[in-house]
Amino acid sequence: MKKLIVTSALVFASSLTAGCSAWTDKPTSTVPGAEEITLVTMDSNTKNRISSFEKSAKLFEDANPGVKVHVEKLATPKGYRAALLEMAKDNKPIDLIYANHDTIQIEQNTFADLVPMFKSDKMTTDDLYEKLVEMSTVKGKLIGIPLNPLPLAVFYNKEWFDKAGMPYPDKEWTWDQFFNQSIKLQAANRVDGKEIFGSVVPLGLHMVESLARSSGQSIIATDGNRLSGYLNSKPVVAAITKLLFHMNTSKASKAVSSIAAPVFNELRAFNAGMGIGAANMFYPLEATSQTAGKFGFAPLPFLEKRAKANAVYYNLLTIAEGSKQKELAWKFMKDVILNPDSQFQKDWGQQDMLTVKSAVPKSGQLSFKGMDVLIEELNYAVMPLPYRNTLLNSIKVSDQSLLTATTEAEVMAYLSSLAEEIDKHLIDKK
Structure with a gap:
């Protein structure tokens, strides 16, 4: 048989x-x-x-x-x-x-x-x-x-935008607009005794690679075995510094470690008005009674000159x-x-x-309202890092010393040290 x-x-x-x-x-x-x-x-x-x-x-x-x-x-x-x-x-x-x-x-x-x-x-x-x-x-x-x-997308609280008197994000928005709207969302939706943010931004490998590829440079070599010279390249450093500068000067955006539970939990608790997560976060948001119908989703913002990449699992x-x-x-x-x-x-x-x-x-x-947004993001799809080297699944990109950086020199120093450390890890695991 x-x-x-x-x-x-x-x-x-x-x-x-x-x-x-x-x-x-x-x-x-x-x-x-x-x-x-x-x-x-x-x-x-x-x-x-x-x-x-x-x-x-x-x-x-x-x-x-x-x-x-x-x-x-x-x-x-x-x-x-x-x-x-x-x-x-x-x-x-x-x-x-x-x-x-x-x-x-x-x-x-x-x-x-x-x-x-x-x-x-x-x-x-x-x-x-x-x-x-x-x-x-x-x-x-x-x-x-x-x-x-599972393309990345921006999930936003429609009620927060309404309260701030702002239109919902459109398909052509930029990171500058994302962070400016974060400031306005935070200001319009403050709650006494509760820490409120305009947005939640995951700064793990998934997001960092999307930013890097938006700048035209991956954070890893073509063979998937070296980050030095890539993670700490000038285009990548400039892209990450741009985000960190906005986040650390306005204090309206919260950095979290990954695109999954940390972002979902902040949105579900109404601690933030926007959050970047994978497309399938839409379903638990809709399945949870307190969040059902309250969130829309928008595309990842463009870095500049319509440059964008989306690391898609x-x-x-x-x-x-x-x-x-x-x-x-x-x-x-x-x-x-x-x-x-x-x-x-x-x-x-x-x-x-x-x-x-x-x-x-x-x-x-x-x-499904907004499905056209997710479909469009597939045109910017790039390969996530673990698909190029499975050992990168366990790598943590950011810690407090990076999250508090505001200059390219500070970001360059941190990423250079991190790239060297990860390269040694990859060699040891071969």
């Missing part, structure tokens, strides 16, 4: 076919001898994603008589990579892998190249977001289909290089994941951004 295994890992308007009409859930071809497909997802996956896979599995069965699709949740107490290795050692087939952008697995050639598969069906990647395709292409190989991207659906069922695995991708008319798009789009462009209007996702 042949099996196709789809393995899932989470960290947190035209058809793709040239000259063909939009796909339906009807089978694109028959798969002789294919009887059983097993879709494995991490047991920590979100309910919506598991449900989306389960519904799509049933539709795939209906469209392909003789094929049975099982959805199995994979427990990963030792981590996802270890769980995959254990499956391989047990000689369990792995055909489709739903994973984060794992540099180690990529270097080990775990993922098959999808380019020949697209070409064999006379398909292109034109219906996928160009920047995400670029980020998913390694040494000329397309290692997977990007899913659920995302996941991949890949085909395992060692799969003996590549044909069936590719068929699942075509019929379910790449099909703009599939039920998968409608279900997945309830809580995650879609990556098949023509599926977005069909899924109803544009009914």
Whole structure:
């Protein structure tokens, strides 16, 4: 009995076919001898994603008589990579892998190249977001289909803006405007006995790389193994100094360590009027009774001269290089994941951004106010640092000595020392 295994890992308007009409859930071809497909997802996956896979599995069965699709949740107490290795050692087939952008697995050639598969069906990647395709292409190989991207955005409290008598942020705003509005928000929304900020700014690797790339310079070398000369380069130092100068002179913006919980907690407690976070922060804000309906989101501000970059995390659906069922695995991708008319798009789009462009209007996702803002941010997408070197996941960028800096000389001294320290860490861990 042949099996196709789809393995899932989470960290947190035209058809793709040239000259063909939009796909339906009807089978694109028959798969002789294919009887059983097993879709494995991490047991920590979100309910919506598991449900989306389960519904799509049933539709795939209906469209392909003789094929049975099982959805199995994979427990990963030792981590996802270890769980995959254990499956391989047990000689369990792995055909489709739903994973984060794992540099180690990529270097080990775990993922098959999808380019020949697209070409064999006379398909292109034109219906996928160009920047995400670029980020998913390694040494000329397309290692997977990007899913659920998480661009950074500015979440703002609409009531705070109304009270300050200011219009909501527009798509063309700059960092200067962001900080000027932070000052006004703080002044208009003060509460006796409570520390209030106009904005919350995460100064971790995620945000720093976005700023650096906005200046035209990454904070790490192309090979992902050196920060000296990059993190402390003049363009990066100037960009970070610009933000710190605003923050330290006005005292209207609070620096936090990351884009996740620290920002969400400040917004949820109404301690700040704006906060920079990943796109999926919208859902818990809407799901929390005291914040539901109170927040809108705006794009990351431009640095200057319309310069902007947005470090975007995302996941991949890949085909395992060692799969003996590549044909069936590719068929699942075509019929379910790449099909703009599939039920998968409608279900997945309830809580995650879609990556098949023509599926977005069909899924109803544009009914989410501000979704156009998040989609536009994908045009500025750049690769997050951990996708270039997984060891950078544990690196902390800022401490009090950086957060209190106001001059380029102070920032340069701190970043030079930090770059040297991180470089030693990367060498030691090799």
